[in-house]
Amino acid sequence: MSERAVVQKALTPAMSDAIFRSSYERIAGYVVPADDVNGVAGIPDLLSLHGLRFPGSPFHDELSQVDVLRFPSGSNLNAQRALGGTSAEEAQRNGGTFVEHPPFNGTGFAALDRPAVPVYWVPTHRPPVGTELWRYEVSGSSRFLARYGGVAVGWTFRQDLEARRxxxxxxxxxxxxxxxxxxxxxxxxxxxxxGVDVVASGSDVAPFLSPSDNGLHVAHLALDAIEEYFELDVRANFNGIDFRVTGQRHDTRSGAVLEATSLTHNVQILEALGLTKIDAGVYEADLPHELLDTAHTEQVQLPGWPGTTRQPS
Structure with missing residues (x-):
């Protein structure tokens, strides 16, 4: 998949509602190239394209609408081809690591009676700047709902919808x-x-930051004002499962915990262990906070980012 190609991800009704009501700011799961969605013939066709008829799915052919995200697929998102099967044996034959429920077929393509549409999987990440939320109607037509303006802005909905948030x-x-x-x-x-938008919360903030309407302190700076720009990829293993750390919080029962998304893609194992499924292919768990001391942490920098000598090819 080419750098910055736009991909599309279907949203469960619960996740779409979370974006509207609480500004949920994470993406994860299976995606397809947005160009391959052109000509979708209605809700059933869209469900087939995104492989949404899995066991326990909140999607069905009689839905009046389905919401999707469209976003650029930079290499920092770590998208990988969804190769595998519905069993470990089939996944091995297909040269992949994904063991999923049907209609997943493990070929790396959507199960469709049409030209091949590649399927990828993206681990949990903040939405890229410019991510858009769209709604498909029964007819197959779609309409714009919201845009993600980055960490300083969050989600901004269409004016008539923003007034109701x-x-x-x-x-x-x-x-x-x-x-x-x-x-x-x-x-x-x-x-x-x-340039770059920077954000901080709390009361003890740098003097160049100003209060914003959303309760944060923000600043817009020129690129030469920052020493480096990067992302953190923090990974830990717990009970034999590989995880990517996505957050930390205080739990009333367990104290400090790490929030994490599984990088092990065998649903038979993940469901047997009782991980929380929030979407097709996305399983989360709370991990002991002390795992952060032994986790593998990589500082990710793409060519052309401030602070790296690597240039875009």
Whole structure:
């Protein structure tokens, strides 16, 4: 898949509602190239394209609407081809690691009676700047609902919808998106067309940050104002399962915990262990916070990002 190609991901009704009501700011799961969605002939066709008729699916052919995200697929998203099968043996024959419920076929393509549509899987990440939320109707036509403006802005809905949104906070994580180092201090950040947006929360913030309407402190800076821009890829193993750390929080029963998404793609194992399935192919768990001490942490920098000498090819 080419750098910056736009992909499309179907949203469960619960996830779409979370974006509207609480500004849910994570993406994960199976995606297909947006160009291959052109000409979709209605809700049943869309469900087939995205492989949404899995066991326990909230999707069915009589739905009046289905929401999707469309976003650019930069290599920092770590998208991988969904190769495998419905059993470990079939996955091995297909040269993949995904063991999934039908209609997943493990070939890396959607199960369709039409030209092949490739299927990829994306681990949990903050939505790229410019991610759009669209709604498909019964006819197959779609209409724009919202745009993600980055960590400084969050989701902005169409004017008639924004007026109906409830008050909400922001749940941001330094494990799922861009970071900028400024004078030795690290801030949540996003690269935008003419610079970088940086964000901090709390009362003790850098003097160059200003309060925003959403309760954060933000600043828009020129690229030469930051020392480096990067992302963190933090991985841990727990009970034989590989995870990517996506956040941390305080649990009333367990104390400090790590939020994590499974990078092991065998649903038979994950469901037997009782992991929480939030979407097709996306299983989450709370991990002991002390795993952070032994986790493998990689600082990811793409060519052309501030602070790296690597140039875009």
């Amino acid at each position: 409830p008050a909400h906070g922001r749940d941001l994580s330094r494990f799922t998106g861009g970071l900028a180092r400024i004078a030795g201090e690290v801030f949540l950040a996003d690269l935008v067309e003419d």
